[in-house]
Amino acid sequence: xxxxxxxxxxxxxxxxxxxxxxxxxxxxxxxxxxxxxxxxxxxxxxxxxxxxxxxxxxxxxxxxxxxxxxxxxxxxxxxxxxxxxxxxxxxxxxxxxxxxxxxxxxxxxxxxxxxxxxxxxxxxxxxxxxxxxxxxxxxxxxxxxxxxxxxxxxxxxxxxxxxxxxxxxxxxxxxxxxxxxxxxxxxxxxxxxxxxxxxxxxxxxxxxxxxxxxxxxxxxxxxxxxxxxxxxxxxxxxxxxxxxxxxxxxxxxxxxxxxxxxxxxxxxxxxxxxxxxxxxxxxxxxxxxxxxxxxxxxxxxxxxxxxxxxxxxxxxxxxxxxxxxxxxxxxxxxxxxxxxxxxxxxxxxxxxxxxxxxxxxxxxxxxxxxxxxxxxxxxxxxxxxxxxxxxxxxxxxxxxxxxxxxxxxxxxxxxxxxxxxxxxxxxxxxxx
Amino acid sequence: xxxxxxxxxxxxxxxxxxxxxxxxxxxxxxxxxxxxxxxxxxxxxxxxxxxxxxxxxxxxxxxxxxxxxxxxxxxxxxxxxxxxxxxxxxxxxxxxxxxxxxxxxxxxxxxxxxxxxxxxxxxxxxxxxxxxxxxxxxxxxxxxxxxxxxxxxxxxxxxxxxxxxxxxxxxxxxxxxxxxxxxxxxxxxxxxxxxxxxxxxxxxxxxxxxxxxxxxxxxxxxxxxxxxxxxxxxxxxxxxxxxxxxxxxxxxxxxxxxxxxxxxxxxxxxxxxxxxxxxxxxxxxxxxxxxxxxxxxxxxxxxxxxxxxxxxxxxxxxxxxxxxxxxxxxxxxxxxxxxxxxxxxxxxxxxxxxxxxxxxxxxxxxxxxxxxxxxxxxxxxxxxxxxxxxxxxxxxxxxxxxxxxxxxxxxxxxxxxxxxxxxxxxxxxxxxxxxxxxxxxxxxx
Numbered sequence: 001x002x003x004x005x006x007x008x009x010x011x012x013x014x015x016x017x018x019x020x021x022x023x024x025x026x027x028x029x030x031x032x033x034x035x036x037x038x039x040x041x042x043x044x045x046x047x048x049x050x051x052x053x054x055x056x057x058x059x060x061x062x063x064x065x066x067x068x069x070x071x072x073x074x075x076x077x078x079x080x081x082x083x084x085x086x087x088x089x090x091x092x093x094x095x096x097x098x099x100x101x102x103x104x105x106x107x108x109x110x111x112x113x114x115x116x117x118x119x120x121x122x123x124x125x126x127x128x129x130x131x132x133x134x135x136x137x138x139x140x141x142x143x144x145x146x147x148x149x150x151x152x153x154x155x156x157x158x159x160x161x162x163x164x165x166x167x168x169x170x171x172x173x174x175x176x177x178x179x180x181x182x183x184x185x186x187x188x189x190x191x192x193x194x195x196x197x198x199x200x201x202x203x204x205x206x207x208x209x210x211x212x213x214x215x216x217x218x219x220x221x222x223x224x225x226x227x228x229x230x231x232x233x234x235x236x237x238x239x240x241x242x243x244x245x246x247x248x249x250x251x252x253x254x255x256x257x258x259x260x261x262x263x264x265x266x267x268x269x270x271x272x273x274x275x276x277x278x279x280x281x282x283x284x285x286x287x288x289x290x291x292x293x294x295x296x297x298x299x300x301x302x303x304x305x306x307x308x309x310x311x312x313x314x315x316x317x318x319x320x321x322x323x324x325x326x327x328x329x330x331x332x333x334x335x336x337x338x339x340x341x342x343x344x345x346x347x348x349x350x351x352x353x354x355x356x357x358x359x360x361x362x363x364x365x366x367x368x369x370x371x372x373x374x375x376x377x378x379x380x381x382x383x384x385x386x387x388x389x390x391x392x393x394x395x396x397x398x399x400x401x402x403x404x405x406x407x408x409x410x411x412x413x414x415x416x417x418x419x420x421x422x423x424x425x426x427x428x429x430x431x432x
Numbered sequence: 433x434x435x436x437x438x439x440x441x442x443x444x445x446x447x448x449x450x451x452x453x454x455x456x457x458x459x460x461x462x463x464x465x466x467x468x469x470x471x472x473x474x475x476x477x478x479x480x481x482x483x484x485x486x487x488x489x490x491x492x493x494x495x496x497x498x499x500x501x502x503x504x505x506x507x508x509x510x511x512x513x514x515x516x517x518x519x520x521x522x523x524x525x526x527x528x529x530x531x532x533x534x535x536x537x538x539x540x541x542x543x544x545x546x547x548x549x550x551x552x553x554x555x556x557x558x559x560x561x562x563x564x565x566x567x568x569x570x571x572x573x574x575x576x577x578x579x580x581x582x583x584x585x586x587x588x589x590x591x592x593x594x595x596x597x598x599x600x601x602x603x604x605x606x607x608x609x610x611x612x613x614x615x616x617x618x619x620x621x622x623x624x625x626x627x628x629x630x631x632x633x634x635x636x637x638x639x640x641x642x643x644x645x646x647x648x649x650x651x652x653x654x655x656x657x658x659x660x661x662x663x664x665x666x667x668x669x670x671x672x673x674x675x676x677x678x679x680x681x682x683x684x685x686x687x688x689x690x691x692x693x694x695x696x697x698x699x700x701x702x703x704x705x706x707x708x709x710x711x712x713x714x715x716x717x718x719x720x721x722x723x724x725x726x727x728x729x730x731x732x733x734x735x736x737x738x739x740x741x742x743x744x745x746x747x748x749x750x751x752x753x754x755x756x757x758x759x760x761x762x763x764x765x766x767x768x769x770x771x772x773x774x775x776x777x778x779x780x781x782x783x784x785x786x787x788x789x790x791x792x793x794x795x796x797x798x799x800x801x802x803x804x805x806x807x808x809x810x811x812x813x814x815x816x817x818x819x820x821x822x823x824x825x826x827x828x829x830x831x832x833x834x835x836x837x838x839x840x841x842x843x844x845x846x847x848x849x850x851x852x853x854x855x856x857x858x859x860x861x862x863x864x865x866x867x868x869x870x871x872x873x874x875x876x877x
Contacts, residue, residue, distance in 0.1 A: 063474070174799045
């Protein structure tokens with residue numbers, strides 16, 4: 001926690017200040033070739049300081065626990081060198097926070113031996129499914145962190161967070177496929193069992209012809225598209241700089257009326273829930289898209305100050321970086337049909353579950369040309385062979401203009417994404 | 433440090449490494465002619481790695497407390513399934529210092545700020561936004577192990593990044609160029625040309641069309657070629673992928689894997705972003721030939737993979753941080769110069785593409801399939817460059833593609849990048865001269 005002496009020190013020397021202190025404990029158990037081969041445990045304590053002096057901002061950070069005063073001095077030195085920032089208003093004021101549980105006792109208790117037990121059970125299950133199946137790499141990571149934010153405007157916020165994740169890559173013959181799962185409570189092997197079924201359903205893999213087909217997107221694939229294209233587009237800074245596709249489009253019907261997207265940090269148990277953001281701004285529910293209409297942008301306090309608004313509580317940072325804007329939990333409203341009904345209705349379609357190279361999506365325009373990492377063809381309502389060497393070409397923002405159906409099933413698609421399956425009328429599948 | 437080595441041995445460790453990294457960093461970001469961020473940071477991390485009866489354990493902390501770290505590392509080592517042994521290395525002591533002409537510390541933050549602000553004064557029609565990032569990083573790495581190996585590396589690196597956004601009506605385009613190097617501020621001399629070129633390309637892209645997809649002969653530039661060397665060949669040469677059976681190059685050592693005009697190396701000594709004078713296991717590497725005149729020569733090793741495959745360690749055992757496992761990673765991977773000129777290559781193409789730059793790419797090393805997205809390029813018709821294209825992707829298979837490279841240029845250049853593998857990110861360099869792929873799949877419209 002932050003020493004009150006540092007607060008007194010900064011009060012004397014700055015006009016405004018903000019301290020961000022975090023201590024994190026990590027435990028990582030890694031697997032290679034069906035065996036535990038690496039365990040690492042450690043702690044790191046970081047301290048970041050933002051100061052305002054004569055309208056100038058300064059920022060410095062340190063991992064040296066005995067250098068906090070020097071760190072404040074360095075931030076002051078940088079502020080003096082900086083130019084005045086007329087866009088900066090002030091650090092957030094004190095606020096009341098909702099109570100959201102972010103660290104569960106069961107996760108606290110999870111130790112290396114419990115993780116080893118999980119892995120034993122997991123290996124046995126993999127072997128039972130298919131003796132030819134191998135786990136090339138896997139990692140079980142657990143982290144617990146304590147966060148304390150104090151600023152000159154009255155914010156004094158602290159909370160503890162805990163999360164754990166399991167990622168694994170499965171290999172059969174010359175084919176490999178990776179999956180991940182992350183939750184606030186300890187993971188069970190049952191949660192990762194569907195991954196094996198998904199992998200085995202790809203065989204035999206076949207090359208495909210170039211063709212235009214209806215596209216059924218798995219929540220995992222939808223999540224990676226939204227994560228790249230929407231995170232950038234919804235960022236108030238990108239909007240102000242007119243780099244965002246959403247710039248000037250607030251209140252406009254941009255997407256299919258079936259598409260609604262809610263940002264929230266207040267739902268208990270959801271992965272990205274938190275009582276306050278990384279500047280100590282209270283979390284809230286924020287509809288981003290309602291029935292296809294763009295409703296809001298995501299703000300940090302800096303951008304909100306420029307726009308003359310309140311921060312929406314979307315600042316994300318570590319001790320060593322300045323806040324940037326990012327999503328909390330993103331929940332897409334489900335549709336009416338079950339996944340199996342949607343599947344059953346399809347004569348011919350491409351079913352994409354994971355995409356390759358999503359970081360190459362053009363943020364400004366939404367254009368993409370991506371490899372099908374995990375996908376199948378669908379014929380007469382049945383999932384057919386897996387796709388080898390396929391690529392899909394399209395535009396995220398164009399795709400969402402026309403949605404055929406959304407499933408009523410909603411899955412946790414990594415990070416804070418909670419999404420349904422979505423059917424689109426057409427996509428270009430590039431093959432031979 | 434000797435007392436801690438002895439303490440770990442008393443606790444049952446047969447091999448011990450004690451490491452520390454002290455770092456500091458200055459960062460400056462200029463956006464649209466104004467300073468957006470000016471910041472600095474310091475870091476310190478202490479790490480311990482032990483092998484107890486062949487089982488590995490690692491512990492780390494921002495606090496210097498080697499005794500506690502040794503206890504922690506020893507405690508969890510027992511969870512490891514299979515004990516491993518690796519060939520011992522002889523005692524060796526070396527001190528490395530990255531020498532530069534103009535040390536960034538000799539230039540005040542004020543001067544650096546002025547320099548970058550001046551670069552941001554670009555006037556071009558349709559240029560809407562320009563972001564410039566400058567950072568310099570100092571790192572003191574210390575390494576001691578129970579074999580009597582001791583290293584220190586006083587390192588320095590600068591990184592520059594230029595991202596230009598252009599707009600014409602509803603149409604937006606952007607272009608990014610960057611470099612990173614173990615050089616001093618002298619390297620910044622090339623930035624005025626880099627920045628104006630980046631802005632020009634972003635603006636030119638406003639008129640570029642997506643290419644028509646299909647199979648074509650393709651010339652790739654140094655950027656895209658470097659990414660090809662890294663993604664398609666380098667990853668498949670990493671010895672952990674060989675051991676896991678996930679590399680298409682497994683079992684191909686000393687056989688022809690490509691045309692004889694193809695030579696690809698991983699060079700630990702290049703000043704480029706990935707330079708690794710001593711790796712995270714105390715191995716000092718040099719230039720490793722991966723493919724020499726079409727023949728697969730070597731894999732990239734950490735100490736464990738080298739022992740398992742009964743080969744020499746290559747100094748490629750790198751970790752993102754002291755908390756992570758050193759695994760086989762590339763350093764600076766590039767295609768060596770050939771003999772062709774760019775014009776000569778161009779003249780051989782009736783109908784094809786010249787693809788430039790990269791928005792990244794990925795490869796499945798098990799099957800050899802790769803996908804790269806070029807930033808832009810040009811249509812080639814009858815040996816001449818025609819209209820500009822954008823958002824072109826290049827896909828293919830490593831095994832076939834390496835045999836499809838006959839013409840390699842003589843204008844090698846390096847690029848800076850960051851490589852992610854098993855959740856670990858390390859700085860890398862890559863490079864290539866221009867080269868021609870006789871037939872490749874280009875994706876577009």
